[in-house]
Amino acid sequence: MVNPRSSSSYRLRRSRFVVPPTIYRLALILLAFSVFLFLVSQRQIPVFDRGPSLPQKSSELEERLWDSASGYGYRPCVKPTHKYAAPQNQKHYLTVRSNGGLNQMRTGICDMVAVARLMNATLVIPQLDKRSFWQDTSTFSDIFDESHFIKALENDVHIVSELPKEMESAPRARKHFTSWSSASYYEGMSQMWKDYEVIHVPKSDSRLANNDLPVDIQRLRCRAMYYALRFSNPIESLGKKLVERLKSHGPYIALHLRYEKDMLAFTGCTYGLTDIEAGELKILRENTNHWKMKGINSTEQRLGGFCPLTPKEVGVFLHSMGYPSSTWIYIAAGDIYGGETYLSDLRSQFPNLVSKESLATVEELKEFAKHATQTAAIDYIVSIESDVFIPSYTGNMARAVEGHRRFLGHRKTINPDRKGLVKLFDMLEKGELKEDTKFSSRVIDMHKHRQGAPRKRYGSLPGSKGRDRFRTEESFYENPFPECICPADHH
Numbered sequence: 001m002v003n004p005r006s007s008s009s010y011r012l013r014r015s016r017f018v019v020p021p022t023i024y025r026l027a028l029i030l031l032a033f034s035v036f037l038f039l040v041s042q043r044q045i046p047v048f049d050r051g052p053s054l055p056q057k058s059s060e061l062e063e064r065l066w067d068s069a070s071g072y073g074y075r076p077c078v079k080p081t082h083k084y085a086a087p088q089n090q091k092h093y094l095t096v097r098s099n100g101g102l103n104q105m106r107t108g109i110c111d112m113v114a115v116a117r118l119m120n121a122t123l124v125i126p127q128l129d130k131r132s133f134w135q136d137t138s139t140f141s142d143i144f145d146e147s148h149f150i151k152a153l154e155n156d157v158h159i160v161s162e163l164p165k166e167m168e169s170a171p172r173a174r175k176h177f178t179s180w181s182s183a184s185y186y187e188g189m190s191q192m193w194k195d196y197e198v199i200h201v202p203k204s205d206s207r208l209a210n211n212d213l214p215v216d217i218q219r220l221r222c223r224a225m226y227y228a229l230r231f232s233n234p235i236e237s238l239g240k241k242l243v244e245r246l247k248s249h250g251p252y253i254a255l256h257l258r259y260e261k262d263m264l265a266f267t268g269c270t271y272g273l274t275d276i277e278a279g280e281l282k283i284l285r286e287n288t289n290h291w292k293m294k295g296i297n298s299t300e301q302r303l304g305g306f307c308p309l310t311p312k313e314v315g316v317f318l319h320s321m322g323y324p325s326s327t328w329i330y331i332a333a334g335d336i337y338g339g340e341t342y343l344s345d346l347r348s349q350f351p352n353l354v355s356k357e358s359l360a361t362v363e364e365l366k367e368f369a370k371h372a373t374q375t376a377a378i379d380y381i382v383s384i385e386s387d388v389f390i391p392s393y394t395g396n397m398a399r400a401v402e403g404h405r406r407f408l409g410h411r412k413t414i415n416p417d418r419k420g421l422v423k424l425f426d427m428l429e430k431g432e433l434k435e436d437t438k439f440s441s442r443v444i445d446m447h448k449h450r451q452g453a454p455r456k457r458y459g460s461l462p463g464s465k466g467r468d469r470f471r472t473e474e475s476f477y478e479n480p481f482p483e484c485i486c487p488a489d490h491h
């Protein structure tokens, strides 16, 4: 680093020796000159670091593009504390239906493991939601490695594949647990075992608080999520194959491009679309009862940073960040709205744009094709293993992948600053800025601290009250720090 004091002490030293004989004076001038040179060279190091406006050594560029943020020695810590007891042979059963898409189900399943532990219950392998938007008939063992799941958690919770026959006629309750509940809430719920032997939970999403839970419960959630809940063998093996195919070209980006019809309709984001398309999305929004926001001003949504980046905007973003056009980009997403019409805006800048459909053979994809949750699982694996993960919008998948990558060693995840970027994009559009090195430096600077470096989980938004307080907290699985990510010297 440049030390501003060193240049002033150099000046001082020189002024102290003003009248020595000529030979000393000459020697001093030489010395002073070399000190000067040294200082200049010191000063230049940080200047050369400042992005692409100055020529950059290619290894430095590679590092900036692909290397993970420093993990500062932080590492996973999931071992239980010494007070943690083995589960007793439990005679009460918890049955669960996990709702939502893949990642909502995953977090719900792991939370239910923790709930079963808190309530001293045996957990029956959850049923998966078949009626949701995803219309997927997959069972637990189609998506996950069921026997591994049971075995991996045997020191935490008893898990069985099915409710035992003799329990089918046992007194049974159906219970909607309150969202974001504490450990004491569930300990209190254990009173229900006085009257019932089976409790059925029809919804598993967000039933457990993010924060203020015993560390052993938090670590159990991490063991469940990151070790026990593996994907089934067919999914794992295709996922691995796709990762290998991508890696054979060098490092790659997994782009969670949330530019799907339902997402655009839900958020009311119609920037860059035709009037006909905007109308179609509006009708879809108005006809979907459980979407509460109806009249949305697309312009205001976008300026507020509440819209997914368009494929074209993603292209400008990646280019400004310095990714060369030869970069391999894997699109982890469902169907892109408008298909190639909008995707081509990105493909024209980054021709090596692939997805599971183009990377896998028809034959390889056949057994998963009718199952949205299984294809989502393949995207999940490729996203976890990517060199860089970039979500164009927030959501359950973006959060889950980011958290998992943090857990595995703070793998690089770049979260686009959508609000900041949209301002710059609009200035480009109006001709107030050019897509040059200066523009690029601004984009790079804007994202210096959005690359997945270790930090504590964010609390609730200031001013939020009641349920909203929990809703606005950063999700436990988005950043399991500090409970499951500890300093290097932690044992």
Ligand SMILES: *[C@@H]1O[C@H](CO)[C@@H](O)[C@H](O)[C@H]1NC(C)=O
Residues within 6 Å of the ligand: 088, 118, 119, 120, 186, 187, 190
């Ligand atoms: C669960 O079981 C343990 C040991 O058997 C006991 O100490 C604890 O109080 C029980 N918890 C509840 C909520 O029943």
Ligand SMILES: *[C@@H]1O[C@H](CO)[C@@H](O)[C@H](O)[C@H]1NC(C)=O
Residues within 6 Å of the ligand: 297, 298, 299, 300
């Ligand atoms: C949407 O918001 C923008 C910016 O606030 C405003 O200029 C525009 O008139 C609004 N559009 C409609 C249809 O209300």
